[in-house]
Amino acid sequence: MSEPLHERIRAEVEARILSGDWPPGHRIPFEHEFTAQYACSRMTVSKALCELADAGLIERRRKAGSFVRRPQGQSAVIEIHDVASEVASLDRAYGYTLLSRARRRATAQDRERLALARGATVVALRCRHDADGLPFCLEDRLISLDAAPDAASESFAADPPGAWLLARIPWTSAEHRIRAERAGAAAATLGLGQPTPCLVIERRTFAGEAPVTQVILTYPGAAHELIARFSPGRD
Amino acid sequence: MSEPLHERIRAEVEARILSGDWPPGHRIPFEHEFTAQYACSRMTVSKALCELADAGLIERRRKAGSFVRRPQGQSAVIEIHDVASEVASLDRAYGYTLLSRARRRATAQDRERLALARGATVVALRCRHDADGLPFCLEDRLISLDAAPDAASESFAADPPGAWLLARIPWTSAEHRIRAERAGAAAATLGLGQPTPCLVIERRTFAGEAPVTQVILTYPGAAHELIARFSPGRD
DNA sequence: GACCTGATTATGTCTATACATTAAAACCGC
DNA sequence: GCGGTTTTAATGTATAGACATAATCAGGTC
Structure with missing residues (x-):
């Protein structure tokens, strides 16, 4: 053997x-x-x-x-897990609440967020992920109905949209922006005091050239860490 | 052809x-x-x-x-570049200043940061990366002299330690923690007002089991974004 | 020296074949 | 139908050989 x-x-x-x-x-x-x-x-x-x-x-x-080769490429590779498994790996109970759901013709702001054409329709979602009953992450998502027509008939009341999309829509590339921000509109929803810094992850996902979804994940405060292990990339 | x-x-x-x-x-x-x-x-x-x-x-x-396979693993892969090339890709002039350098027997705190054995010696560095003359990132680094003996005779006055290490020491794994924090001690050094949120990246690098270096990078404020493009990981 | 030429040689790709491994599928007795 | 056994068919690993490709090296010419 x-x-x-x-x-x-x-x-x-x-x-x-x-x-x-x-x-x-x-x-x-x-x-x-x-x-x-x-x-x-x-x-x-x-x-x-x-x-x-x-x-x-x-x-x-x-x-x-x-x-x-010399270990070139100052770059390395990390993994960003989805929220549910992130909570699970912390040994905390995962909870999900859909806050709002709207289907609409893409506004100018929507088109900028998702790089959509005029007249496209989208589903806009806001939801909250909890850990042990406490707010863990706020999710603000836009889904292109051109790329994911089935999203029109999905309520997303019980299950978070991230896993649903990933299981259905093949994608070829994505773009992340990670930044620190003062909690703004999110503060109230997350039940925070005023000046709490938040970790914000913004992700746009594409299938080929076509935009699929854009999501803004807001993690409250220094309490949360994104942990990632990885091995060298030498490209 | x-x-x-x-x-x-x-x-x-x-x-x-x-x-x-x-x-x-x-x-x-x-x-x-x-x-x-x-x-x-x-x-x-x-x-x-x-x-x-x-x-x-x-x-x-x-x-x-x-x-x-279904696009399983809610995970994806991003690249974290070193500070100098990050600044360069923003089309801004890169600047580097060594703030302090110390060689010492590892303190209890050092040993915790780098997972070192008692009696190990380290080089501790603090430096500032600038973009167009403005503070861009504060670096707080610990280097194990067991893993990188040459670091003892290197001043790091002119060139940042990240690139120096990566070009010399082969490594097999690393661990990142990314979080948002209120600027504390770093605020003064970075020339910030009080309640500015910062993006903090903490990285520990290993060669096999042996720790090589630990670094805490503090990026001031919502002004800075970590941008990353990538393709699917289905593990 | 600089420049071209051809020989050399390690890697790159591919074939046809062989046997090992393993899990699905078919069989069989009950 | 149910449980255990055998068959079968697909991938996994490996071989020995062939030719292609391209970069290096050595020679020769200007």
Whole structure:
């Protein structure tokens, strides 16, 4: 019940790189040297090295060989979970309340929020997510009925729209804006005192070029943290 | 000069999925059906489908076939760039000032921040990043000298430590906490009035199990946004 | 030196085949 | 119908070989 050979090769090369044994810029052995070392075919070695190349750990250059990449790209990758599972992972009871629901021809403001064409129709929702009965997050969402026609006949009274959309509409790209804001109109709804800072996440989701939904999530106060674990991205 | 065949297959299947032609749950053709359609070997088809499986678009099940996955995992992936390139991408002039630098045996607080052992030594830095001459971000950083011994002989007077570290120390995982906070001690340094909300990003970076560095980045006010674009993650 | 040319060579792609693995499906006795 | 067994069909892994591609290197010319 052993792991596949190409996995073993990949892991052993990866270990050499992460330990610093093979530093950035170092030329790792050629494929034919690995085939000798592991007594396997070139395809197997190639598969292992291609995986490392995909992961960004090495760079492969024809004729020259494969080289350890320096951890370039100051960027890293984090995950943003949906609200319900976020609350669940905090071991708190999740609650959901629909505050308002409207179906309307997109206003000028709507069109700006979602990059819609004139005359498009939308569903606008406001809802509150609770944790242990206390307000946790305020959600202000716009859904394009062109992209999600089924949303017209959905009440969203019992289940939050985020999960509903994600389960139905395939999407190809999204754009996040994360900022800190003083609680404004949201303060009353969230039951806050005046000058509480809030974490605001604004997300626009597209399927190809077509806008699907835009959502503004307001998390009250320093009480809430967005926690994210991740591994390097070297693009 | 055409693209490889496995890329073409991958792209065509991907298009079918993203267009909704093959909805979540749909069983896509078997490998042997693709080999007939494209007149190629099974390995080539397999490579294309494995790429789609890695990307999370399909799920492959022995004997049963390959199925379109629903966009599960309410999660998505964002990139957090380093401060200098963030400022550059806003078309503003980047400035850097080292406020303080200390080398010391880790205090109890340091050990908690970086998950260090007793007796470890650290370099503690405070610095300010400016955009067009105005304070943009306050950085409070701790570097483990066990993980990065070279940091002891580096002044960090001219260049920010983030880029320096990332170019040298390989890392395997990191942990982010993002929250909104009222500007406290940072307010004066950033030249802020009292009740300004700040976006705070706290990051701990590890190489294997060993802690490398911890940094607290404080961005003043609603003026600043963390912008991130990304494509679906279906894990 | 600078510039072109051709040989060399590691990686990139693909084939045809083989056997392993595993879960669905078909079978069977009850 | 129900539970257990066998068959079957799909993916998973691997091989040995072939040719394509492109970057490097060595030589030769100006």
